[in-house]
Amino acid sequence: MKKLLNSPTSYVDDVLEGLVAANPGFVLDGQSLRVIRRASGAVKGKVGIASGGGSGHLPLFTGYVGQGLLSTCAIGNVFEGPNLQSCMDAISLAEGGEGVLLLFGNYGGDKMNFAMASEMLEEEGIRTRTVLATDDIASAAPDEAAKRRGVAGLIYAYKIAGAAAEAGHDLDSVAAFAQKTVEATRTIGLALNSCIVPGSVGPTFQIADDEIEMGMGIHGEPGIWRGKLKPAGELVEEMLERLLAELPVNEGKRVSILVNGLGATPLDELYIIFAEAKKRLDASGYTIVQPMVGNYVTSMEMAGVSISLLALDDELAHFLAAPADSPFWKI
Amino acid sequence: MKKLLNSPTSYVDDVLEGLVAANPGFVLDGQSLRVIRRASGAVKGKVGIASGGGSGHLPLFTGYVGQGLLSTCAIGNVFEGPNLQSCMDAISLAEGGEGVLLLFGNYGGDKMNFAMASEMLEEEGIRTRTVLATDDIASAAPDEAAKRRGVAGLIYAYKIAGAAAEAGHDLDSVAAFAQKTVEATRTIGLALNSCIVPGSVGPTFQIADDEIEMGMGIHGEPGIWRGKLKPAGELVEEMLERLLAELPVNEGKRVSILVNGLGATPLDELYIIFAEAKKRLDASGYTIVQPMVGNYVTSMEMAGVSISLLALDDELAHFLAAPADSPFWKI
Amino acid sequence: MDMNQTHLKGALDRIIADLPAIEQELNAADAKLGDGDTGGMFARVIGAMHAAEVPSNSDLGATLSAYARATAAATGSSLGTLIATAMLTIAKQTKGRMEIEWSELGPLLEQARDAMSARGGATLGDKTVLDALDAVARAIKGLSDPATVHSAAQAAAVATLEDFRNRPNKIGRARMFAEASIGHDDPGMLAVVRVIQAIGR
């Protein structure tokens, strides 16, 4: 295990110490000391947005705390959901009197802990609504879409719900915008190699020197097929075909695209992938709005890429373009 | 070689196609079609700033074209200097009538090509000045500092020269600010593994599974020592010691720090490194201004980190904080 | 002798003795269909329970409640959260009691099972930790001799593991790979088997 760290047991806390020290907009808070909140605090009179998830995906989840995005974020151990106390902290610290949207990925531990936390806090008078990202098309068939896990596309929901909250919408409608975004987002990823969980004996999985895995999840969950690496254009072709087959596109065929690096893939390659995707989307009559290329949702040292598409209508396009101010997403 | 690309020969052009398509502020231009310029063009009546360098270091060099930063940037093949024509293009496209500062790293090919280009263009009436980044302390002894190569610290010179040009300073004084920045910047890096040049038979170098190389250059140039990985704190201790031993600190001991990932190192680890560095700088009475943590200057899939320090005075601090607007550095 | 805090602590010690092997085995099982972290998480949870300061003459409810809190603070993973849920459920039922009869264990496990099902949304047959727990709870119902309880529990857990091996996972990370999950042990179910085996040593 070749990682720059002090010890696997202090990994998450050491990361958070650096994250907060480097970003004056972040404060580490809560009884658990496992919540990042905006330095400016909860906004009175506006809906709060709390998220959370396991460590090892930076800039997700915590990196998107900021104006026009998240209010707070609970952080779990590497690849584990945030624990109960941190979920309670994240919700309480996001509350500005208008309720809190819980917006996170569809994973077992995260769901259970946020559910327990919100049950306990509803007793204290904090209203919550929950919306789960389920964008990973490789993780369940379309007829079981509710079982799909949330991956890179989650940040589109952050952006749109964050903008809606900022604009003063109430809890139900912020939740509705988030839900609409989730339903209009599809992602598929592919991995070239494994990541290593700090303290584990080795990589999460083995993969041959000339192989990739299509559809792999962000913790190394098995994908759709494993086989020889192909030219970028062919890979993009397949990924777009799978995504577009079920993307609920509106008139005008406006889409936003996120070409996301899993952590160890050079930016160069992400741009090659984007160029291939754009060529194909242009040729099929889609209009690309606000493309994003970079490392937005990672799996530590995993190499690979995911492509997310968000089908836009005027409403979503409006919120997507609204100002946002977090260290990793500024508009 | 496991890379997401179409072919090694089209690598750079494919990357540029994606880079420009994803960033509306960039235009690919020049006879060579190997120059990125601001979409808004050269600014009449202001000094232009042209840079350039080999591919494989994104976001360096091209990513820093934008207001308050570079005017133009010439791009070479992977790890090669930009060729003569692209240097000429970069200079011509940056010229707004007040001359052009050539600001790039101290590498043989880059120097020769920019020198030839500026000789040819001076004949056409474009005045140029050249400032070279020489921040890598591992690449030559202090008494041969002029031979040192430029690495991550180059972006500090971009920022400060860019702000000075934006503020309307003339060519000589923009060059003087750049030179002052270069002289106040020190960097040291360490690598955990090698990158792979597209089309090469394999990694640029071999390194054992439990080893790192201290002082390695961004193309895999040999460093100061190779040995077993140590805890993050110990590595940072050594790096800071080496940097601070020769940093020309001013009264107040204000420094900016850039903890830079070489490409494949998770952001988590960069924050751990930053936390360790901050602890030590705080304890030694330094004041950290505008810290930066992220992948700013990379070597494709090389894992590792570099630390740059910039000793600030009021002037440099002022320009460092000035507005900037490129895809990879916004203030 | 009835079941008391000493039994709980002794069980924990014996699990810890087997922990390195269990950790590796669970990680490997989870890596085949999930994210490969069941073992690491389990080791951390057991370590946290062991480190929890529980006064040595606390009642069963207080002891389990301390263990549950330690578990919840140590992880937010699916299985960890379900383990905490189970312990909290039994803690509520045994609050103030220094000991329980061995025959009470079965019904208590059934209550835990139901709470876990409610929390996690899985049902029996989904090939999860629930199916193992359910089999154990049913197998030890009415038994009052500790050795018999243990051997019945172990037999039931192992049989369930084997019984489910060739069935598909229906929940959690492993679920979508119905085909691929056939032939593999569910890590949560495997954890139940290994824990019971460890306690019996």
Add this chain to the structure above:
Amino acid sequence: MDMNQTHLKGALDRIIADLPAIEQELNAADAKLGDGDTGGMFARVIGAMHAAEVPSNSDLGATLSAYARATAAATGSSLGTLIATAMLTIAKQTKGRMEIEWSELGPLLEQARDAMSARGGATLGDKTVLDALDAVARAIKGLSDPATVHSAAQAAAVATLEDFRNRPNKIGRARMFAEASIGHDDPGMLAVVRVIQAIGR
């Protein structure tokens, strides 16, 4: 027969025949002290020269100028740029001439050497391509028989490579590792040797 365009094209063809081996060897040599790209760059430059469309009855100056332009467009590396500089220098001197005497080659190479030194800032003794070129230029001075020119050039290049092997690099990426560069061949110098050997086949 004097030296003409056919000789240049033939030399290029023979270099191309050896190119795979040369590329690997130069990369390996550069990897020890530099960034490991000398061979890849060299192969690209030779390929670009070969692909350059040079009318088959052009004079030497025009031919070399086309090669220089092809080289400059193919790379911005140190060595590539120096090669282009050398060819441009000789191109200027041979403009309009269909052939030159073999005895003119030495002085032309000396002019190229000086232009490269002015452009790159290195001087003789720095253990670079310059030292090899200098030795070759001096060795073939006054010789007019092509076979003799070739063997003298080869002997001088090889001797220089060996002579410098145990001296430190003083410029380029390799320079700072004075100690470490001792015992290794300079890739640029090695390129001169391999090119001359290839041409002689």
